[in-house]
Amino acid sequence: MLKQILNKFLILNDVQAAIVIQENGEIIQSMKSGIVFKEDLQGVLSAVMLDSKKTAAQFGNASISMVFVEFSDYFLILGPIMEEFYLAIIAKNTANIGQITYEMKKNQDAIVSLL
Numbered sequence: 001m002l003k004q005i006l007n008k009f010l011i012l013n014d015v016q017a018a019i020v021i022q023e024n025g026e027i028i029q030s031m032k033s034g035i036v037f038k039e040d041l042q043g044v045l046s047a048v049m050l051d052s053k054k055t056a057a058q059f060g061n062a063s064i065s066m067v068f069v070e071f072s073d074y075f076l077i078l079g080p081i082m083e084e085f086y087l088a089i090i091a092k093n094t095a096n097i098g099q100i101t102y103e104m105k106k107n108q109d110a111i112v113s114l115l
Contacts, residue, residue: 002114005107006031006068012103014095016074020111023084026062028115035090048078066101079104087105 002020009018016035020028025045048109052067067078070093076102077089087108090102 002029002111004032005113008091008107009100009103012091012095012099014092015089015100016092017090019045019048019090020081020115021056021086021088023086028085032090043084045049045078048076052078066104068097077101077104081106081108084115085112087107087111 006020009015010031011035011068013031017032019030021030023030038080048067048069065079067076069078073093075091075093075095076089076099077097079087079101081087084086087104089104091100
């Protein structure tokens with residue numbers, strides 16, 4: 001069932017991967033299309049999550065609603081689903097960010113119900 005929800009992201013134009021990941025770096029479920037993950041992806045995503053939490057602490061422990069990291073050809077959107085669980089979306093820089101974030105928010109409760 002979680003795969004079906006993550007697949008909803010892959011049908012969006014230029015989305016390459018949808019990943020549910022725990023804060024410790026453990027990938028709970030992932031769906032990908034047209035992209036190859038390197039072995040250290042889990043560590044990189046975990047570092048982004050933990051660094052984002054540390055940054056939030058600098059702003060009075062503000063809650064993180066979303067992290068956006070842009071690269072030359074791709075971007076990463078990382079959003080918390082529930083305590084210690086995140087949804088990461090990797091997309092080409094031509095993808096519609098608004099549509100992706102809308103789908104992330106729309107599907108959050110369904111993902112939580114499956115964790």
